[in-house]
Amino acid sequence: MNPSLPRYTRVAITLHWLIALAILCTFLLGQYMTALQLSPTKLKLYSYHKWIGVTIFMLVVTRVVWRLWHRPPPPPPSMPAWQHSAATIAHFFLYVLTLSIPISGWLMSSASGFQVVYFGQIPIPDLLAKDKVMADQLKDMHEALNWLMVVVVALHIAAALKHHIVDRDDVLWRMLPFLKQRSALK
């Protein structure tokens, strides 16, 4: 642990971008697969979607545990307090959503009568028995949570770009060290 590190740890950075990529893939996959006619391809894509969802859940849990021992870098001193609060709330939402979306998907699958079998090998227990009404409600919830995530992610990206382009501070660099550090230029 290095409290003076001005950026996120390598582990936190790797997990952040892995999770971001997995979410983007499985979100688009979810949009695509639900519109398909029933076919072997559709069954395969549903399974892949569920496997990626389980993976995201485990990566987010890892990230949360890691975060407990490795505090994120402090915000730049120039950043107003309200922005820091807004960022904290947005990050909290992102953690809650990236955990609750896979959980709602898993429960929805159980209630629909389809157990999730991770990579076709590891059966994940069904917490719910088959129940059509429950399955429909969970489907609505899974969708609503996803659209809420789209909103929060859009804010998250907009804020990161604003910091980098408008404020020209190190906020984005902390999570993307391939970029040139802004403060080094000053």
Add this chain to the structure above:
Amino acid sequence: MRSIGVFSLLALMTASAPASAAAIDYANSEITFVSKQMNVPVQGRFRKFSANIDFDPRKPAAARAQIEVDLASIDTGSQDADAEVGKKAWFNTSVFPTAKFVSGAVTQAGTDKYEAHGKLSIKGIGQDVAAPFTVKRSGNAVTYEGSFTLKRLQFKIGEGIWSDTETVADEVLVKFRIVTVGNK
């Protein structure tokens, strides 16, 4: 609506069944199956079938059973699939509405344990199958319970793109519980 269907089916059965066969208690009988999709076991069942069973434990060799399943009454576990499996590539129910099992020899395998050998016909294809089953008596009810595994591709259930067994496994476990009441 469903109970009326079962009732009329029962009436039909009693009328057409040979005098020696016991009446079937359809409310307590069921034909279910487990298919595997992407290695995920999925439960299904047939809502409508008719059975004709003539079984005397003292003379298993003389036993006779005939079971006819209304394939359109399938409940695959998902509405999408219910609509799909009636199509040509699957059961083609408009041409082949029923699946039929006609027993040949029944052999004893142990106390109250037997094995029914017979011919299963689906989609115009007949295959020999052997189904182990148990017989339980309580009062005047007799329960025949057993299962067997069929290979769907042998019956051309799921042709074309659906013949891919990576997605839908070839093996389908068929389970039956048939309860008879009354004489015998």
